[in-house]
Amino acid sequence: MFSKILIANRGEIALRILRACRTLGVGAVVAYSEADRESLAAQLADEAICIGPADARRSYLSAPSVISAAIVTGCDAIHPGYGFLSEDEAFADVVRAHGLTFIGPPAEVLERFASKEATRRLLGSYGLATIPGSGMLRDEAHALEEAERVGYPVIIKPSAGGGGKGMRLVRTARELEDTFKVARSEAKAAFGDDALYLEKFIDDNRHVEVQVAVDRFGHAVHMGERDCSVQRRHQKIIEETPSPALSEAAREELCQRAVRAVVAAGYENLGTLEFLVDSKGDAYFIEINCRIQVEHPITELCTGVDMVAMQIKIAAGEPLGLSQSDIVSRGHAIEFRILAEDPTKDFRPQSGQISAYLAPGGVGVRMDSHIYPGYEVPSYYDSLLGKLCVWGPDRATAIARGETALRELLVDGVTTNIELHRAILANKVFVDGRVTTNLLDRVGTAPFVAAASR
């Protein structure tokens, strides 16, 4: 085991990692930017070190600053948390070159899974279904042929594109004929490359992800799945486990397949495999996240496993020490991301001073947050104030506990999305477990809030 870990992150996850270190009896140093001097993690830590100014590029994203901080404080490992440098294979490589351990997958594993496209092909070859698609389209006739084969609707994508740019949704052969030439010239203009391919478009999909853990010796377990379909502009807002979209048999099948595929592909450490699930319940693999996820606490609530501690032990070269039959997922858990955002002002991130804060309590309630009365929410980083998680023996109880806890939760000084959470919980579509990833964007959030206040 390590003697001292540098925590190279901020906010609630820095605090979460600090707690795991303490539980394991490992020393910890919190690396913070100037804007986070008064953060709870920096204050609670036995040691804290300022690594740079507020600008993340010169602090949390600066590999030399982070590694230098680890060396001067005598750390032997670095925990990158999520975001920032957590999935940067070059960083993981440099960390190792300095004789330190990166807490996450080794650099070569990160590299193998760095390209989404290559990862889909790799894990597809180990038995995971991927979204049906074409190779490069030669011409319009070829495009029509391929679209017919995978089935409409399809999305035409520029090969050189990314981040959703230049994509065209096509629902019929007629639309494809109208669109193809335009899409090709647009791709040429935007990316200097007119190569196009197409993929089946999955309407009204759900986002389901499988949590896996693999040790250095190839022993692996899955810890069930999480449903993250409540999203706004591709940002998760509410997550729950188990997924209301899957039957017990489908869940078991998906999780088994996922864990077999990652072991075969040589994955190591914690990982999350994301799937799109269509209305028939078929799951298509999208990508793998090679880090601890924001929403990991709901898995912890159901399995009782300290996942950050597990991640640290795997990185230290320890065997998992448990098998699949040791992982028993009980009950239902829901996470609400409490964000400093103003739903009435297009969810603009808010900064300012927390004037009052009261965390909820009670049976099955967990609040992971770094805020406190007097805390200044800096404007430089994401708007996550904390994660309210609730557990119940069944989904209905978890929802009831969520409602109670959200009513109790008090955050004053900045505008938050607490009311939106209450509105979603009161909505029949959520209660019935039928939320799809496009729902909030399609209908907007205002009708949810309006319906809830009636």
Added chain:
Amino acid sequence: MSDDPKAPSSMPPDGDPARARRDHQAISKLADDLLPALIAKLASSGLGEIEVREGGWRARLRKPAGPDITRRSAVRSTADGHAGSGHSAGRLQAQSRPSQPLEGASEQDAAPIAATSPAVGIYHPRRDLSEGMRVRTAEKIGVVDVLGVNQDVLVPVDGIIGTSLAEAGEAVEYGQELVRIELTERAAIPNKAADEPDPAGARGKA
């Protein structure tokens, strides 16, 4: 610079060259004499904002939002502060000190300015550096070694080298004070402003 409606506008009315000249003179005086002194004073104090008036002109300096970067300790231990709101209240108190009139800013209470560390790493002062040495703004007085790459430690203001706050070879964090710099010339605040301290003239701001 001036947001006082009664003060001369910084945009002179058209067709008044004399007035424009006076304004330009006032602005360059502010820029050359007053501002450097104010910057030094603001940097050396725990204040968040300083404002002075001279004639119809008013100059206000405010530190960028964010935590005070002048108070430094090296790698911080818990002995240094308690968690939670208690500590936070301490910080707020420190930042909202009662205002002190500018003429009171004598040698005793104007904490010396310091050259700070540009990065987290190992500090190596310049070999010839010694107390009492005269230095100029932006002069290099040492380096911080960050994984074998040196980052320069620069003097923030013209002055004289004072006490060293970190040893050669010591691990330092970003922003840590390394060497005190004594000001060569005491801040030349115009007497007029100093004679009539305004309650809003110098105030701490949380």
